[in-house]
Structures are given as structure tokens and as C-alpha cells.
Amino acid sequence: MREIQYSSGDLVADRRASYAAALAAERAFAEAAELMAQALEMVPQWVAGWNLLGAYREAAGDIAGAVAAWTQLLQLDARGLFGATLKLAAHGAGGSAQAAPAYVEALFDDYASRFEDALVGRLGYRTPEMLEVAIRDTLAARGATRFERALDLGCGTGLMGERLWPLVDRLEGVDLSANMLAEARRKRTYDRLQKADLVAFLLEAPGTADLIVAADVFNYVGDLQGPLAAASNALRPGGLVAFSLETHAGPDAVRLGTTLRFQHATTPTLAICQAVGLRTVRVEATTIRLERGLPVEGAIVLAERV
Numbered sequence: 001m002r003e004i005q006y007s008s009g010d011l012v013a014d015r016r017a018s019y020a021a022a023l024a025a026e027r028a029f030a031e032a033a034e035l036m037a038q039a040l041e042m043v044p045q046w047v048a049g050w051n052l053l054g055a056y057r058e059a060a061g062d063i064a065g066a067v068a069a070w071t072q073l074l075q076l077d078a079r080g081l082f083g084a085t086l087k088l089a090a091h092g093a094g095g096s097a098q099a100a101p102a103y104v105e106a107l108f109d110d111y112a113s114r115f116e117d118a119l120v121g122r123l124g125y126r127t128p129e130m131l132e133v134a135i136r137d138t139l140a141a142r143g144a145t146r147f148e149r150a151l152d153l154g155c156g157t158g159l160m161g162e163r164l165w166p167l168v169d170r171l172e173g174v175d176l177s178a179n180m181l182a183e184a185r186r187k188r189t190y191d192r193l194q195k196a197d198l199v200a201f202l203l204e205a206p207g208t209a210d211l212i213v214a215a216d217v218f219n220y221v222g223d224l225q226g227p228l229a230a231a232s233n234a235l236r237p238g239g240l241v242a243f244s245l246e247t248h249a250g251p252d253a254v255r256l257g258t259t260l261r262f263q264h265a266t267t268p269t270l271a272i273c274q275a276v277g278l279r280t281v282r283v284e285a286t287t288i289r290l291e292r293g294l295p296v297e298g299a300i301v302l303a304e305r306v
């Protein structure tokens with residue numbers, strides 16, 4: 001577990017917090033929580049401290065205690081950087097199971113420099129590769145070799161872009177996180193990179209894209225009605241949208257996991273595609289990565305604008 005650390009502004013409280021972090025690294029979460037609670041008695045307005053206390057209590061199995069810490073966090077974190085609403089919702093304790101852009105931005109700003117090592121190196125992340133294969137197959141089936149204008153939604157550090165650029169004339173990426181975009185910029189594969197929410201970006205130039213890709217992004221977005229309608233609107237007729245989902249087999253179209261990522265049911269997602277003018281051309285159930293050594297179930301979906 002790694003939670004964002006910030007100073008409390010009080011040396012003694014900071015020292016308690018660093019002992020707590022050391023204990024948490026040894027998986028002594030209850031003891032870590034105890035020390036964090038002491039630090040917060042000294043600095044009760046320490047927003048990041050409440051976040052850490054919630055994380056330690058959750059890891060210690062003290063969900064009621066974690067909920068109390070996140071409820072306090074919700075009061076203090078006006079910008080929603082620590083995702084208190086998602087954390088509460090994931091434990092059925094109120095909050096709201098909606099996308100939380102400020103939280104996603106802070107999460108990936110913090111993660112950017114370690115992202116590729118962590119995801120590709122340790123978590124067996126192969127989604128860009130799987131999407132590339134599916135896109136190439138579809139191109140081949142159409143007897144075509146290239147796309148003109150491609151959009152990489154939630155482009156992150158550019159792992160998907162590296163695979164797309166040989167297939168496209170123009171590649172544009174969008175992401176909420178400036179630090180992820182800075183990593184992507186270094187790869188020099190994008191003609192344009194934009195810091196924005198993907199729906200706003202898609203609404204910029206209707207009917208002009210040939211390919212829209214979202215690799216491991218919709219699991220941070222939640223309800224897909226808006227994003228898929230915007231993608232459909234951005235595509236030329238015959239244009240392709242290719243995305244990955246983290247899936248679940250329950251009755252709900254979307255649910256929030258305790259990982260704070262959204263999981264989608266495949267059939268309702270395909271129904272949204274159809275409703276917004278996207279005809280499904282390929283659906284493939286697959287493992288999209290590992291989490292704590294276990295496979296995370298997902299799907300690769302390709303659909304074309306009718």
C-alpha cells in the first residue's frame with residue numbers, strides 16, 4: 001500500500017507519521033493507525049494525515065474506524081484530492097460512486113514517475129498490446145493499413161501511443177495528469193498532447209477522428225454513457241473506438257470496487273455503444289493485469305461508428 005505523504009507542518013507529528021509509515025511497511029497496520037491517530041491529535045487539520053489514518057485502519061481490517069477517518073477527510077479535503085467520496089462509497093458508507101477527476105489527477109501525478117515500472121514490470125499490464133492486436137486485425141479485415149486522426153484518451157505516459165503511432169497519420173493524446181503527460185511528451189510520438197477531461201476533449205472537433213482508443217481508462221471514469229456518446233460524436237462514419245474494461249459479472253452496468261476503480265458489466269456497456277451509434281465489431285474477455293498476484297478480469301471492445 002502506498003498513500004500520498006505530505007508534511008503536517010509539525011515536527012513531532014511528522015516523526016510519529018514516519019514511524020507509522022515504517023510500521024505500515026512491516027504490515028503492522030493497527031500499530032501504524034494508532035501512531036497516526038496520535039499525530040492527528042496534535043494536528044487535527046492535517047488532511048493527508050486523515051487519509052493515511054483511513055488507509056492504515058482499512059488495511060488493519062478496522063473498516064468502521066477507516067470510515068470515521070474518511071468522513072473527517074471529506075470535511076477537510078475541499079478539492080477532493082484524496083478521493084474521500086469514493087472511499088466512503090466503496091465501503092457502502094455514503095459518499096458518491098461518481099468519477100472523481102481531482103482524485104484521479106492527484107493519483108496519477110504522484111504515480112507518473114513509477115507508472116511504467118509498476119504496471120508493466122510488476123503487474124503484467126498488456127492492455128496496449130492487446131488493443132493494438134485487435135486494431136491491426138480490424139484494419140486488415142477492412143483491407144486498410146492506416147488511420148488518419150487518432151485520439152488516445154487517458155494517454156498516461158504514452159504506452160498506447162507507442163503502439164499506435166506507426167498506424168496513424170496524426171496522433172493526439174489527452175490526460176488529466178500533467179505529470180503523466182510530461183512522461184508521454186518525452187516519447188515524441190504524439191502530434192498534440194492536451195491536459196483535459198476526455199469528454200471535453202472529444203467534444204472539440206465532432207466527426208473528425210478515425211480511431212479513438214482508451215486503454216485502462218474507463219475504470220477511472222464510471223458511467224460510460226457520456227464518454228461513449230462523446231466518442232461516437234467525435235468519430236467519422238466508419239471510425240473505430242477501441243477500449244478496455246475492467247469487468248464484473250453482476251447485474252449493475254457499473255460498480256465501484258474497493259480498489260476505487262470502476263468495473264463494468266459487458267452486456268450493458270455494449271447496449272450503451274449501440275444506443276449512441278456504435279456497432280460492436282469485437283469483444284474479447286481477457287485478464288487485463290494482475291492485482292496482488294491475482295488476475296483482474298476485463299474485456300477488450302472494438303466498435304465502429306455507423
Ligand SMILES: C[S@@+](CC[C@H](N)C(=O)[O-])C[C@H]1O[C@@H](n2cnc3c(N)ncnc32)[C@H](O)[C@@H]1O
Nearest residue numbers: 108154155156159175176177180197198215220
Ligand atoms: C492506468 S492509466 C493508463 C494510461 C495509458 N492509457 C496506458 O495504457 O498506459 C489511466 C490514465 O487515464 C487518465 N484519466 C483517467 N480519467 C480521465 C479522464 N476523465 N480524462 C482524461 N484522462 C483520464 C489518468 O490520468 C491516467 O493517466
